[in-house]
Amino acid sequence: MTVHGGGCHCGNIRLSFSSALDPAGMEIRACQCSFCTRHGSRAAADPDGKLVVSVKDRARLQIYRFGLRTADYLICRECGVYVAAIAGNGADAMAIVIVNALDDREQFSREPIPVRYDAESRERRVTRRRSAWMPVEIQGI
Template sequence: MTVHSGGCHCGNIRLSFSSALDPAGLEIRACQCSFCTRHGSRAAADPNGRLSISVENRAKLQIYRFGLRTADYLLCRECGVYVAAIAGGGDDARAIVIVSALDDREQFCREPIPVRYDAESREQRLARRRAAWMPVEIEGI
């Protein structure tokens, strides 16, 4: 597995994305919801990989939920960077990483696929995330 490090601009939130997949071939998704388009989001996940998130100062972490309230979107209150989204909790938590928050983001060069999830029910959305998102480990939240 290759480890791709990253985090927010000020360093309060740190990421470690582990994947055996070549970053140049990894599917990148550009969700077309209003939140993701406003953030210029390019998301990636490897269901066989892993994302580790550590937060130095919990008070500087913004957790945002909207729509069907099926995921927590993690942003830094200090520098404003959107770093990841998490669905579920405990050992069942699954996540996506925002490619722009990775230090080696230029290696993830595949053209993003625009996706729309508006037609999904709550159950369909949760099932898709369980299948397509990756396991996540969180420290400091």
């Protein structure tokens, strides 16, 4: 496993993304919803990997939910960086990492695949995320 570190600009939120996949070949998704488009989001996940999110100051973490309200979008209140999305709770929580928030983001060089999930039902969205997203550990929340 290779560990890709990262986080928000001010350092309040830190990321540790572990994956055995080659970052240059990893599928990168560019969700076309208004939130992701406005953030220039490029998301990745490795179902066999893991994401660890560490938050120094909980008061500076913004958790945003919209649409079907099936995921929490993590944004730093201090510097405004969108770092990850998390669905579920505890041991069942799954996540995507926002490649732009990784320190070695240039290694994730595959052209993003534009995706649209607007037509998904709540059940379909949860099922897709369980199969395609990765386990996540959250520290400091």
